Amino acid sequence: MQLSGTAGNSYASLIPTVMYQTILTTLHDRLFTITINRPDKLNALNKTVISELSEAINEVIDNKLIGAAIITGAGPKSFVAGADISEFTALDGQGGEALARRGQETVFSKIENCSKPVIAAVNGFALGGGCELAMACHFRIASEQARFGQPEVNLGLVPGYGGTQRLTQLVGKGRAMEMMMTGGLIDAATALRYGLVNQVTTAEALIPATTAIAAAILGKAPLAIAEVIRLTNMAALGDPGGLEAEMKAFGALFDSADAKEGATAFLEKRKPSFKGE
Ligand code: COA
Secondary structure (H helix, E strand, O other): OOEOOOOOOOOOOOEEOEOOOOEEEEEEOOEEEEEEOOHHHOOOEOHHHHHHHHHHHHHHHHOOOOOEEEEEEOOOOEEEOOEOHHHOOOOOHHHHHHHHHHHHHHHHHHHHOOOOOEEEEEOOEEEOHHHHHHHHOOEEEEEOOOEEEOHHHHHOOOOOOOHHHHHHHHHOHHHHHHHHHHOOEEEHHHHHHHOOOOEEEOOOOHHHHHHHHHHHHHOOOHHHHHHHHHHHHHHHOOOOOHHHHHHHHHHHHHOOHHHHHHHHHHHOOOOOOOOOO
16 A cells, blocks of 8 residues: 655645545544545546545545545635536547446445545535535535536536535525526535535635534544434435434434443543444
């Protein structure tokens, strides 16, 4: 395994992990940061980025040292300015569907269903596949520079990485329809008002603020966090089994060591120490 150098939005004392070509990954205090690193192309998602993102998400899922992840973009201008349009000219119908399917299955849905929290730190343009990548994450923090949009209609296309579904879930049908039909961009303040992002920070505060939220979550019981993700995703998809699943999960967690530790620590007036068991 090769190690990459620190770069992009990295900080002293971050531990670099596997070397990728188009993304940077670091691990620090159980928090894994994935930085999409093609700033000269505004971090557009080409095939290599999709494939490396898929590997990085697998790392989040499989590596026991990782408790949560942040996804962000390199450089001051862009989170991700969409799928790489230069790869579109060679596509026919079958190729287009395959591109969307591969991305959905290997990256976007995998992030959404990841049992560890994945937070988007949106530092600039989040357009098309970039907006969709942010929306696949469990929630989003944005800098004042962030701009969101689904401009696919400008190319004669529709969103292909989940935009029609997740944007509608997050901002409601009318706002989603307007954004996708006009292809227009919204600024960070509008995204906050729409509920597309949870918080807007200055550019400098984006990673520290997102890290602070991740650190707070890392102090909670991992099995409970995993169930929050699973059950909330059921609700977002309108799954009629959601309430039943919640009751079962509530019960099942009483059998976990962490639930015993949580109640005992509360009664002993001390901080719980959770083990994910
Ligand atoms: N795919 C491929 N390349 C992209 C890209 C994308 N989605 N978005 C930006 N780039 C490239 C540009 O081609 C340019 O490359 P070049 O310097 O080799 O010419 C570079 O990134 C910088 O972009 P540029 O357009 O010069 O920056 P800008 O500040 O003038 O405009 C945007 C920024 C985001 C408004 C503009 O780049 C844009 O509209 N991008 C496409 C967004 C889009 O439609 N995304 C959805 C795709 S489905």
